[in-house]
Amino acid sequence: MATKKKTERVTIRTVAEDAGVSVAAVSKVLRSAYGVSDALRAKVQASMAKLGYRPLAAARGMRGQTYTLGVLLSDISNPFFSDIMAGINAALERTEYQPLIGVSQSASSIELELIDAMQDRQMDGLILVAPRMKAADLDTVATRIPSVLIGHHLPGATLFDTVNDNDVLGANLVVKHLAGVGHRNIVFLSLQMPALDDVLITTQREIGYTTAMAECGLARYTQIVRADQTAREARTLARHLLQSRQRPEAIFCWTDFIALEVLSVATELGLSVPGDVAIVGYDNTRYCDMAQNSLTSVDQSGQLLGLQAARLLIERIKGREKAEHLVLTPRLVARSSSLKVATSVPGPAAA
Template identity: 65%
Template sequence: MAEAKPEKKNDRVTIREVAEDAGVSVAAVSKVLREAYGVSESLRSKVRASMNKLNYRPLASARGMRGQTYTLGLVLPDIRNPFFADILAGVNSALERTQYQLMMGTSHSQGLAEEALVEAMIDRQMDGIIMIGTTEYMDRLGSIAKQKPLVTIGHHAETSQLFDTVNNDDQLGARLVVKHLLANGFRNIAMLSLASTTSTILSERELGYRREMIENGLGENINIIRAPQTLREVQIAARRLLEGPSKPEALFCWTDFIALEVISVATELGLRIPQDLAIVGYDNTMYCDFAQNGLTSVDQSGELLGLQSARLVIERIRGRAEAEHFVVTPRVVARSSSKRSAV
């Protein structure tokens, strides 16, 4: 009777088996995996065909020892904000024809949680990191960038040479909101912002709001309310403002996620939108178009921000040393929440 062959403890296909199937050297397969310069298209196609045939998957730990894992880390402050889904769609589109895979973590806008996530991504040898709406200070971001290629989205650091940034012109976006509301007859305009000490996008939006109000002779109407990014705190802040003695004619909310909640609070209070209160958000997410919302918002091209961040981090991985700071020009998309009907 023939002796039974011992079962393989690990049935994972190896790079050597791929090389044998393709009729090429192990070194040739390795070059294809590394996307090395000078590999012919015919060799690349032959090796890829064998990989698909054998269902070969590179071992991340082994690739890490060779210098790359082809994984990117993405740190999100919150998974509930629909704008971050737009950014994620852009990142994924940019990575479709590459070997890179995306690993995500959520910090809940807490500094210690964000720091722990970044350290874990570095420890797991991810090739680069993208951070959205970071709470880290410049020194800390510089320290991260010295360890891994880094791109930040929603963080203004145009003087940095250590990492890249992807933003929209937040100051201009806020100015455009005030211009739009003034053009529709609203003058008592308040802003609902986030209680944060490190957000540069909020600083820029608040500055844009202030400047446009002052330049239009409305400095005495400036009213910035700041609340933590929890729905309960937003509800409390909105109710206090809308039931108080200095209720504004219009409210500029720093993000759609918050503006949609303000619409709910205003509706519960019996206010008509926009006759009693105009509301404008920021991000122009898909929910703005829903008929029950009709939310005017600033479009900052979330998908484009994601596409550009992925491009920049891969360029950094491949050796680019000069910093690039990509900026999108925002625009106001007007809907029923801020447009008064002609009398």
């Protein structure tokens, strides 16, 4: 039986021969080197397209850059992360950079393994979304490769940039909205974490919730309950809260992903939302606006977070060393899960 002949790989030399130019000329076009004429660039690019030439990432890395960026997500079940990716893609649309995604399953050990793999593949920079690793590990990573963090409050960091929502303000807006429509017994459903650290978005939101409850004269009703970031855990805890003798008047969830699970359980139990219990989420993902959900939520503009992170990362790759820490201003979008008539409540100026 005849064996199929292996297709020969198209190399930079193949392109040079087809275009009738030197290997050095093709290299200059690939590197976007200074002084390359439009005619030469067009000739080389035409040969690359005809031959189907794709430069190896490793070879590009040897010439200085691979034009790939690592994006590390803590999980892929939260729809908010797709908003962040949309912003990153929008920022990179007119650049040579391409994002490659890794998912850590919210485990710091997996984060470090993925970062090592990304660095081995000579990625030019990293965007870390809600990382779980320790501050010392973050510093170590940032000394090895340009890095930007989303959803991690470290305003004093000097080795990397951060882009965050003002999570304290966002939680404050929720409590004052719920108190304003008459609710007193407001429970905050937060995320179960091994250590409560002020850098975490959930801890920041707990601070905002607790402060606002006190400011509204509702300190005695303050209650924070925590669950793992899984639909099963969220539903179990929601059922416990909604079937308790002291059922809360309102449940404020740290993310829409969890709030939608609570909304589902309330519907299963035959409860009226917001008549029997008001439910509020955080992130204002696309599912909030669906008629069957109509979920009140805090809009922290995931697309803008992603866009700003990508912009800052490219600036770092190009040589900026001074750290920047952006804080975006959230707004509350009230829908029928807490209010009969949809309204939008803006926050004060950005921090």
